Structures are given as C-alpha cells and as structure tokens.
Amino acid sequence: METLQRLYPIGIQTFSKIREGNYLYIDKTEYIYQMTHSASSYVFLSRPRRFGKSLLTSTLHSYFSGRKDLFQGLAMERLEKEWIEYPVLHFDMSTAKHVGKDELISELERKLTTYERIYGRNEEDIYVNQRLQGLIERAYKQTGRQVVVLIDEYDAPLLDVVHEKENLGVLRNIMRNFYSPLKACDPYLKYVFLTGITKFSQLSIFSELNNIENISMDESYAAICGITEDEMLSQMKEDMERLAAKLNISPEEVLLKLKENYDGYHFTYPSPDIYNPFSLLNAFADGKFGSYWFGSGTPTYLIKMLDKFGVNPSEIGPKQAKASIFDAPTETMTNIAPLLYQSGYITIKDYNKILDLYTLDI
Structure with a gap:
C-alpha cells in the first residue's frame, strides 16, 4: 500500500491550519509551556526571517485561546492541566513594511478595528495608543480574564528606514506611541510576547517597557525556533x-x-x-x-546597511564581537556584525567567557 504524501507547511504560519490540515509540525510546545510559566510575563524573541517566529506566535495564540484540541499528541497536552481561554490581541506588523507615516497609522487603525468589532470602541479614544489601551481594558472587563497581547515582527515598520535618520525618527515615535499602553495596562495583562529581527534595546523603541525579558540568547530557548x-x-x-x-x-x-x-x-x-x-x-x-x-531574497535594510558601513558582501566573514554590542540600539550601532547575526547571515562559532568575546562567521 502506497504511503500518503507527507504535507510540509511551507509558507504556512498558522498553527491551527497546520494541525487541522495534518501538516508536519515539529513539536515546540514544551518550550512554550516553559516560557509562559516563567517569572516574566513580558517576553521578546529575536530570530532571522523565515525561522518560525510567526508560527511560534500563532501557536501561543491557539494555546492562550484554550484550543486543547489542537495540541493532541504534543508535549503541551501532557503539561497543561487547566486550558483557560483568555482574550488574545494578535498583531502581525509584517503588513506595515515599506510604508510612510500616514500609511503606518492607517494600518495600525485597521488592526485595532478588527478587535474593536469584538470588544467595542469608546469614541473618546482617538489616537492609536488610546484605542489600544481601551481595547485591553474592555476585553478584560467583558471576559473577566486578563488579556494576552502578541506582536509579531514588532520592528517590521522600522527596518527598511533604519538608515534614514528623519524617517526612522518619525515612524519610531508612532510605534513607540502605539506600544506605550502595554506598561500602563499591566494589571489587565496576562502575557505579552513580541518577536522581531533586531535586538530589543531599552534605549530604543521599548524605552517604556523596562520590564521585558529578552530570551533571544538564553540557552534554554536556543532551539525554540528552527x-x-x-x-x-x-x-x-x-x-x-x-x-x-x-x-x-x-x-x-x-x-x-x-x-x-x-x-x-x-x-x-x-x-x-x-x-x-x-x-x-x-x-x-x-x-x-x-x-x-x-x-528567497536579501532584505532591503541589510543591503542599505552594508552600504552605510562600507561592507561588501564578499567581506562578510569571521568577526569578533563583545557581548555588549548585541544590545546596542540598531539605529545607533557602529558595528554591522550584530545585524548580520540577527539577520541570519553569520552565526556564533565560539565564545571566550574570560574576554566576553563572541566569534562570528558565515
């Protein structure tokens, strides 16, 4: 008897679609259980493009929505006992690439409208930060449960203008304003998870969110994607x-x-x-x-930044970097090595603990 053709989820980033369609799924749910039951309820993860960040975010969405049926046969089925359904606000910022100020605000408003159809809107809430805060508060009051906020590719609107000082400042302020309620709404929030390519920096867009844990280089989550x-x-x-x-x-x-x-x-x-x-x-x-x-293509932002730093693609090779440069704000960095690493073109080959020095190479 001929075996059925294996279904590979190429280009499919929705956990429910993969599970319901019987596509191959590499079980990462034990990492998810560990992450959602750790001390921090504000978490940031950086990984290169096409590395499974969106699927991970979608899996979290299904988990916090109480979709026990989707986790049959996975580690989560054994680990989770309660399966509580929380209100989930899931924002995919990859739809806000290559946009200007007005288009970015319009895109954020469109995302908010999707959830305002469920939880309503206070007409006095005009700006995107007010609307997000209102959404979180209403979702909490209407369901009686704390709210989960998932933001996939938080940095997508900024990456393509990272080399443009004026545009970057304008768009960064819009995004900082949009994300600002996440700290003020702490009593109403169960969990906040953000993904991106560039490293989180307290000196950059998340200056208000000083309670977020960056697990990108945490050994216990090294294999959460890939x-x-x-x-x-x-x-x-x-x-x-x-x-x-x-x-x-x-x-x-x-x-x-x-x-x-x-x-x-x-x-x-x-x-x-x-x-x-x-x-x-x-x-x-x-x-x-x-x-x-x-x-599948080299990102525009990387080509622009290579040009800015005067680096030819043929020169991408062995580099050494202090651990501290990985947390430098992307927009003010003086070394392109962290961005090449975060984008997936070079990787960690060795680490000198005494000197706190990483060796990076293709």
Missing part, C-alpha cells in the same frame, strides 16, 4: 529515508548533505546545531538540496 538535529532524527526520520531513496544515497549521506547546506545556526553559546526550517522543509518537499533561504 529544527535541531535531534528533532530531525526523531520526528523526521521517514522524511530522511524518503529523500535518501529518491537521491539513491544512504540516510547517513542525506544527513551529511543536510548538515552541509542548512545546519550551523547558533543563537547562544553553547548551543545545539540549529537547521534553517524553511530550507530544510523545501529540500524534503522538492527532493533536492537547493539554496532556498538565500534564494
């Missing part, structure tokens, strides 16, 4: 065997080829080897080894 070799060998064993059969090579040779092409991401030190999920899933779906992640 696919580890252990996960591949345990949850994708059949996929590797199918690929080996198609290419007429051994599974061991497949592993070496996959390692050579898609492995080597480290988001702290020490860290397990992390495989790029976008490339890995495309390779299994196509039955060949292609340059999928790189072929």
